[in-house]
Amino acid sequence: MEWASWSDFWSMGGYGAYVWGSYGVTALCILIEVVLLRRSAGETRRRLRRMRQWDLSTSGESQ
Amino acid sequence: MPDDALLSVHDLACARGERLLFKDMNFTVGAGELLLVQGGNGQGKTSLLRLLTGLARPEAGEIRWRGEPIGKCRDLFHAEMIYLGHANGVKDDLDPIENLRFAEGLQGRAFERERAIDLLQRLGLSRCLDLPCRVLSFGQRRRVALSALLLADAKLWILDEPLTGLDVHAVALMEGLIRDHLAAGGMAVATTHQALNLEGVKVQRLLVGNVAIPEMA
Amino acid sequence: MGRFLLAVLRRDLTLAARRRGDWLIAQFFFVMVASLFPLGVGPEPNMLARIGPGVLWVAATLASLLSLSRLFSDDHHDGSLEHMVLSPEPTVLLVLGKSLAHWLIYGIPLLLIAPVLGIQFNLSWEAIFILEISLLLGTPILSLLGGVGAALTLGLRGGGVLLTLLILPLYIPALIFGAGAVDGVVAGTGAQAHLSLLGAFLVLSLMIAPWIAAAALRVSLE
């Protein structure tokens, strides 16, 4: 084990800001991508379902 | 397939965006024949014409010219076909004669000036020969485009609403031109909303789309 | 084939001659962008000579982009582009002809104006001479690659801005070699290697860009 204590771990030999800045932004990017993806997947399905219902109702009227 | 069917369409399907406009379309057009494409707005008339020219690519099916898919004999097909769409292809900054000269050059042909002037005069443009097309009326510019069509001497005419913007005389003239073209062994595919007087011409009618015309009840 | 290429060229040149306003705007733009830099960074002659090659090259690139969005769009608008694509002659030749015409109309005048701007930037005569050669080799690249962008963005909303976004990254090698050649003279390291590479990039663009632009044009017209 390289680290004597947690504070040692967080300070990263004095380079904490750089290391955690890198990992933090990467994690944030991935988080944003996953959240956006989940939202858009749900939205696509909802929209397609709405369109489908609209299709069904209009074709029902004309027949 | 009969020998005189130069243009043939096999199981053609066309989609615009995600909407299927038509499918399983089959027809043939032979020498001396006119195919009138009919249908309401948005049913795919223009899309069909653009498929026939090779500008658009079909969703399924094939278009053949002289028995070969048009993609395979593109150069020959384009040499024997001319298309007139909604836009005239007339440059506003050039006068009618220059327009015809460049149109011929862009088709890779030599320009016959006398013939071009003769054609423009026949189409009633004798007074505008040296005016830039910008000052011409819509109908006059359409006539310039029609002169280019005639000058090209193509076997197959593909015409998208050729009569739009033309007055009664010009329509009568156009009818005569189509008749002459077909009588000389040419062929044409056209869409039009106007009734055409085409006595003695072999006309096929093709209904595009699934809504019967007249659309309005 | 030759006749077709010549017809495309003559047509575009005639049209440009009828619309000199558009043509002048692009040239003025070049002069103005280049003239803004001394005002922004200060008039110190040695520094101007240092940044001059790069500034003139960037300005030339932007001026060329300004006119590119209309390479096909005017003809698309009035329908003549469809007629040209439906010609029995190959679309690649059409694209080549139009790119060449664009270069003659917008590239060559840049060559004529550049020496004057070079003097403004305190460049030596030798550096100006190399600047001319680098522009002679480089501006056709701008027209050729720009043809791809113009074909891809044909008829799109905000096509001009999008064109810039798509094409500027592709211009980078031309910019590096072109400005680098002049820089080499200023720094005393010689320009020949840069010019050779610029020439190689021109040949590569000539071989590849028209094909991709022709394919893009067909896609955009579908």
Add this chain to the structure above:
Amino acid sequence: MNLYTFSSPVNFYQLSGKLIPWFMGGAVVLGLLGLYIGFFVAPTDFQQSEAYRIIFIHVPAAWMGMFIYLVMAFWGAIGLAFNTRMSFMMARALAPTGALFTFVALWTGALWGKPMWGAWWVWDARLTSTLILLFLYIGIMALWSSIDDVKRGDRAGALLTLIGAINVPIIYFSVQWWNTLHQGASISLTKAPSMAATMLVGMLVMAFAAWFYSIAVAFIRVRGIILERERQTEWVKTILEND
């Protein structure tokens, strides 16, 4: 299972649905393992102290940014050559993730460069070509979003991807050449620090994690695209009604 299985949207939709949890799970497991190796197994570098631990994301992100672009170019070429619908959809699904990794590579590169070389940014060949790569990703996505017609967008995007794929190596070499002539920017990033075996292992594990993640995310995205494009078909209608 043959090649056709992958080229048909309905089969691909079902297959990818089954595979996504595995890839996502694999990405999480590998990611945790990689982080563990990176922070608790790999020793402190005697030259760079702890700052080098950034490479466990920097290098895999740079690899993925480039690799995804090549995969997009591959799918674009296949789509243009054989007119296969799935390949265009794959290209579209990959682009945002590729851009994300390219951005991460640039960001972490800056944070690594500052303590190591004293500069957030140098105009080095790798950095510059990575930046251009990001511009290309953005350009391609901008082109897609401004073309309403799906088929036109697919093909135009593929053509742009291809010309970019030809251009990126040229840019790389031209910047490298340019750099050798400008002594001012003589910092060499090409000299890799001698690496302990555990560092290499950590980096590879993280690269696999990034790879699995990209596949999973691309699959999720491509499923959305498939549903959207195939919504007129019977199988999509059944799917929409059943859940």
